[in-house]
Amino acid sequence: MSQHENHAFEHRDDEAKKLGMWLFIFTELLLFGGLFLVYSIFRSQYPDSFHEGSLELSVTIGAINTIILLVSSASVAVALTAIQKNNTKLSMQMLLLTVFLAAAFLVNKYFEWGAKFHHGLYPGSELMQLLDRGHHLYFSLYFFMTGLHALHIIIGMILLLISYFKVKAGKVKMDDFMHLENAALYWHLVDLIWIFLFPLMYLIS
Amino acid sequence: MRKETKYVSYLDYEGQYKGIFGWIFSTDHKRLGLLYLYAIALFFFVGAILGLTMRVELATPGETIMKAQAYNGVFTVHGVIMIFMVVIPGLSAVFGNFFLPLMIGAKDVAFPKLNRLTWWILIAGSILAIASQFLREGPPDTGWTFYAPYSTKTGTSVIIATTAAFVLGFASILTGLNFIVxxxxxxxPGMKFFNMPLFPWALYAASWIQLLATPVVGITLVMLIFERLFGIGFFNPDLGGDPILFQHLFWIYSHPAVYIMILPAMGVITEVIPTFCQRRIYGYKAIAISSLAIAAVGFFVWGHHMYTSGMSEQARWFFSLLTFIVAVPSAIKVFNWIATMYRGSINLQAPFLYALFFIFLFIIGGTTGLILGAVAPNVQVHDTSFVVAHFHYIIFGGMGFAFFSGLHYWFPKMYGRMYNLKAANWGAIILFIGFNLLYFPQFIIGYQGMPRRYYDYLPQFQWAQTISLIGGIILFIGFFVMVGNLVRGAKKGAIAPANPWNGTTLEWTVPSPPPVENFDEDPIIKSDPYDYK
Structure with missing residues (x-):
């Protein structure tokens, strides 16, 4: 077994790195899991308000962002496969494409949030205090969950950029690509959470 | 295999950094274990002083040394420090870091740099928590449970205290992740899961809880912070939220957290007992699997903290049933420990003495836990000092005494020197007497209706509060005897041999203190880790 060969002399252990990332992904799932639990309880308490609240969101922008993230998941997968086949150039291009798509997602998010802010709808605003309880909770959850997700997008972008520079410097290469693989795993997680957020926030009308 | 290297102990090793930086920038799991030990000992001392001031306040009815608001701050910060900074990292961070790699024959943990970062995160969180006591808004007065909606409204520095708990949770997650990997x-090579000693097994089970439960409380605390900052109403009924939801989310973590504390403690006891009885552990597999069973069932019992908060009848009997089920694997361990002692050649040294006290106190704490787990008596004694006594018997009498047991057990390995055995035994006995005097009367007056978290009480409870205060002072004397003896031992004690207790697990096969890389050649793995001949 590779585990045994590696034991005494070899410090590098790719399996351990991958296992560590998977465990970290579990914690992220439970972090969002707590929020999804809160969401499901309040939605069952205030189904009408959640229905009406979701009408205020732009399904078009949400759908575009969903497509953007799905494509970015594909591009990061291509980047990983490319480095495994020693195609450094393609890998770097695909990483840049992924980061670009992530940025596009954030730009869309910015316009979405900006429109809400423009109408005075943001956590702590006067308008929010005037809303009925169900709407208040719906928009609070909307900002909280999409905000936390956006934070994860930013962390993912940073990880992908680090991978990019490591590929460029030749530190991530054909026989040593765990950093890129873990960044890609994390990126898939960010994508996956959005796949749940999108229908729960936008498509419940 | 490898060419002979000169033996340099991890304490003397000079690496890239010198002096104190050689410690705080070290990635050596042994040095980090000691760093955790010193940090946690300091936090424990701060928490214990706060505990003693509470006892002094309760020496007489009415105001003794502080007002009600100050008392609220003291019990909150006492709880936050003791729970999040002492007992949750406690055994796993100190002994787990130091001995997990040694016991499984590894040179370090899987991610040494992450391990170093984790210590730094713990220190950062701890600074925040202690700062919350001194900020202008005044110390948080919610209790360590941060129950909403009060925690969303009080003017005290709740945000900084919850941020501290969040940061400390991050440290806990990373420790768990590191240990699992x-x-x-x-x-x-050659060590299968069922050839591992039982302390690593206990750490393994606890690590899964750390990993899976902590994020839930993390997000809950972040929601609480946002609720305070932006007037979001997740937990505030005035804004449509639900305070019971906060309690559920909080206890989904905080009950399993009890098992984060107690599982490694049980693991230490499982190491100490066979060594000092020179007898193979009874029921190896039962103990290993019961750790996993406690971890698994422990996730589904949180509702027993909330019988009086408003839950359906079905939910209450469901949680009550599960609470009784989770007691079964704990009892399996106790029976196995006692069965191990049967016909053993017992060597009554301080680690074993602490282990015996642990079993005694854990049985009291555990059986009163069953009283609390049954719905009807729980409603009677909920939020009384009966609960305070119960969880101090588990957390301090259980986890604390196991910590002292492990400290005395592994001390010669950690420092390469031996403490005074007789003084150590006296320290244990004084601590045991002080502990029982302090907490046992609280069972009685709790049953009679003494509420917890009150700075005042009716005159008829005076006798018990006086005994508790005396117990508290004796407990402090015990600490000084114990700590003084250990500090003296670390500096001037006799040089300890590699295996002073005739233990069989791998940490006793290396010199004391261990060399930097632990094992100069791959250790020989026996199929039975507790093979006494």
Whole structure:
């Protein structure tokens, strides 16, 4: 077994790195899991308000962002496969494409949030205090969950950029690509959470 | 295999950094274990002083040394420090870091740099928590449970205290992650899961809880912070939220957290008892699997903290039933420990003495836990000092005494020197007497209706509060005897041999203190880790 060969002399252990990332992904799932639990309880308490609240969101922008993230998941997968086949150039291009798509997602998010802010709808605003309880909770959850997700997008972008520079410097290469693989795993997680957020926030009308 | 290297102990090793930086920038799991030990000992001392001021306040009815608001701050910060900074990292961070790699025949944990970062995160969180006591808004007065909606409204520095708990949770998650990967990947060649000693097994089970439960409380605390900052109403009924939801989310973590504390404690006891009885552990597999069973069932019992908060009848009997089920694997361990002692050649040294006290106190704490787990008596004694006594018997009498047991057990390995055995025994006995005097009367007056978290009480409870205060003072004397003896031992004690207790697990096969890389050649793995001949 590779585990045994590696034991005494070899410090590098790719399996351990991958296992560590998977465990970290579990914690992220439970972090969002707590929020999804809160969401499901309040939605069952205030189904009408959640229905009406979701009408205020732009399904078009949400759908575009969903497509953007799905494509970015594909591009990061291509980047990983490319480095495994020693195609450094393609890998770097695909990483840049992924980061670009992530940025596009954030730009869309910015316009979405900006429109809400423009109408005075943001956590702590006067308008929010005037809303009925169900709407208040719906928009609070909307900002909280999409905000936390956006934070994860930013962390993912940073990880992908680090991978990019490591590929460029030749530190991530054909026989040593765990950093890129873990960044890609994390990126898939960010994508996956959005796949749940999108229908729960936008498509419940 | 490898060419002979000169033996340099991890204490003397001079690496890239010198002096104190050689410690705080070290990635050596042994040095980090000691760093955790010193940090946690300091936090424990701060928490214990706060505890003693509470006892002094309760020496007489009415105001003794502080007002009600100050008392609220003291019990909150006492709870936050003791729970999040002492007992949750406690055994796993100190002894787990130091001995997990040694016991499974590894050179370090899987991610040494992450391990160093984790210590730094713990220190950062701890600074925040202690700062919350001194900020202008005044110390948080919510209790360590931060129950909403009060925690969303009070003017005290709740945000900084919850941020501290969040940061400390991050440290806990990373420790758990590191240990799980270490156990999966770094066991020495030939060591299967069921050849591992039982302390690593306990750490493995606890690590899964740390990993899976902590994020839930993390997000809950972040929601609480946002609720305070932006007037979001997740937990505030005035804004449509639900305070019971906060309690559920909080206890989904905080009950399993009890098992984060107690599982490694049980693991230490499982190491100490066979060594000092020179007898193979009874029921190896039962103990290993019961750790996993406690971890698994422990996730589904949180509702027993909330019988009086408003839950359906079905939910209450469901949680009550599960609470009784989770007691079964704990009892399996107790029976196995006692069965191990049967016909053993018992060597009554301080680690074993602490282990015996642990069993005694854990049985009291555990059986009163069953009283609390049954719905009807729980409603009677909920939020009384009966609960205070119960969880101090588990957390301090259980986890605390196991910590002292492990400290005395592994001390010669950690420092390469031996403490005074007789003084150590006296320290244990004084602590045991002080502990029982302090907490047992609280069972009685709790049953009679003494509420917890009150700075005042009716005159008829005076006798018990006086005994508790005396117990508290004796407890402090015990600490000074114990700590003084250990500090003296670390500096001037006799040089300890590699295996002073005739233990069989791998940490006793290396010199004391261990060399930097632990094992100069791959250790020989026996199929039975507790093979006494």
């Amino acid at each position: 270490t156990i999966h990947r770094l066991r020495a």
